[in-house]
Amino acid sequence: MYDRLRRALTILLVGLGVLLVALLGAYWWQTSHSPAVVPKTTAAIGGPFELVDSTGRTVSSESFRGKWLMIYFGYTSCPDACPTALSDMAAALDQLGAEASKVQALFITVDPERDTPSVLADYVKAFDPRIVGLSGNVEQIAAATKAYKVYYRKQEPEADGSALVEHTSIIYVMDPAGRFVTNFSHETAPEKMAASLRHLLAQS
Amino acid sequence: MLRTAAIVTAFVFASLGPALAGSPHHPSIEVEQPWARATASATVGAVYMTIHERSNVPDKLVAATSPVAESIEVHAHTMEDGVMRMRRVTAVDVAPSSPATFAPGSLHLMLVGLKHSLVRSQTFPLSLTFQNAGTVEVTVTVEGPGAKGPGRAAAR
Numbered sequence: 001m002y003d004r005l006r007r008a009l010t011i012l013l014v015g016l017g018v019l020l021v022a023l024l025g026a027y028w029w030q031t032s033h034s035p036a037v038v039p040k041t042t043a044a045i046g047g048p049f050e051l052v053d054s055t056g057r058t059v060s061s062e063s064f065r066g067k068w069l070m071i072y073f074g075y076t077s078c079p080d081a082c083p084t085a086l087s088d089m090a091a092a093l094d095q096l097g098a099e100a101s102k103v104q105a106l107f108i109t110v111d112p113e114r115d116t117p118s119v120l121a122d123y124v125k126a127f128d129p130r131i132v133g134l135s136g137n138v139e140q141i142a143a144a145t146k147a148y149k150v151y152y153r154k155q156e157p158e159a160d161g162s163a164l165v166e167h168t169s170i171i172y173v174m175d176p177a178g179r180f181v182t183n184f185s186h187e188t189a190p191e192k193m194a195a196s197l198r199h200l201l202a203q204s
Numbered sequence: 205m206l207r208t209a210a211i212v213t214a215f216v217f218a219s220l221g222p223a224l225a226g227s228p229h230h231p232s233i234e235v236e237q238p239w240a241r242a243t244a245s246a247t248v249g250a251v252y253m254t255i256h257e258r259s260n261v262p263d264k265l266v267a268a269t270s271p272v273a274e275s276i277e278v279h280a281h282t283m284e285d286g287v288m289r290m291r292r293v294t295a296v297d298v299a300p301s302s303p304a305t306f307a308p309g310s311l312h313l314m315l316v317g318l319k320h321s322l323v324r325s326q327t328f329p330l331s332l333t334f335q336n337a338g339t340v341e342v343t344v345t346v347e348g349p350g351a352k353g354p355g356r357a358a359a360r
Binding site for chain 1: 241242244245246247248249250274275277279281283286287288289290308309312314315316317348349350351352
């Protein structure tokens, strides 16, 4: 009798073990195949904005209709993440070749006090002349970041009085009608960005 | 016995190779290819490198200074729910088989209060202070503003 019981328990344990492995496998598969960070309320991402370009001219989100947009929010005193994202966006545009003309890359500052339109212009052109830097007054920036659900927070000042800004580090892709389509984390490889964009361009 | 000696000697000579690549010879600390990104008008900059501990004694990077900046801090990046957060780190461990890697997206030396912009192709001195090894002087090469690594300029 104990033999039978022991055998039943063994089968049960083996069965549970297999189930556990299967569950772990499914979890691992899912997490390694899940898309780049997706904001929680994707349907509500985006919206009208009014900002200022490098020439000091006010531009609205309407000005970009007809083009696919890659939008990254950051600031020029960002030591690491922003240069990486801008460099990757530039590389993705390069890889798109002629199709890059259908895509507009925007860099919107979360630090309007320091990042005036001309500071931004100087900054973005070091990465790619096609990237447009947008600034604005504090209200305009607040409205744009709210529309894109971008979190940003200025930190305590450093020794030199400058301050770092914690911020959402995501590249938003909007379609020619201004609707949110997808996003890339700032660590997405340029090849992957270009491939996704090419796919979207082909479908439209 | 002879073969062991030969192998050991070969290893010793092999490990001297990287030590000659840009950092002064130091008994235990080897700093590999320190590089920085070019800056525009920003008052902060970032320096990256890999630090190897070549002796058997674990060490710690505890301070850094450079004439190009008022001060230098070490920061680590963490991405939490899509938000880029930087945390100041007061010391970085460097253990015998565990080099400390400073690279875009993770650890970096943040130059605070840059006295002038960093221009691509230029170099500047950097002093790294370790708990055991003392101060190691290195020369940092400035790469492009969006560079991902040393000697490769911009990623494009």
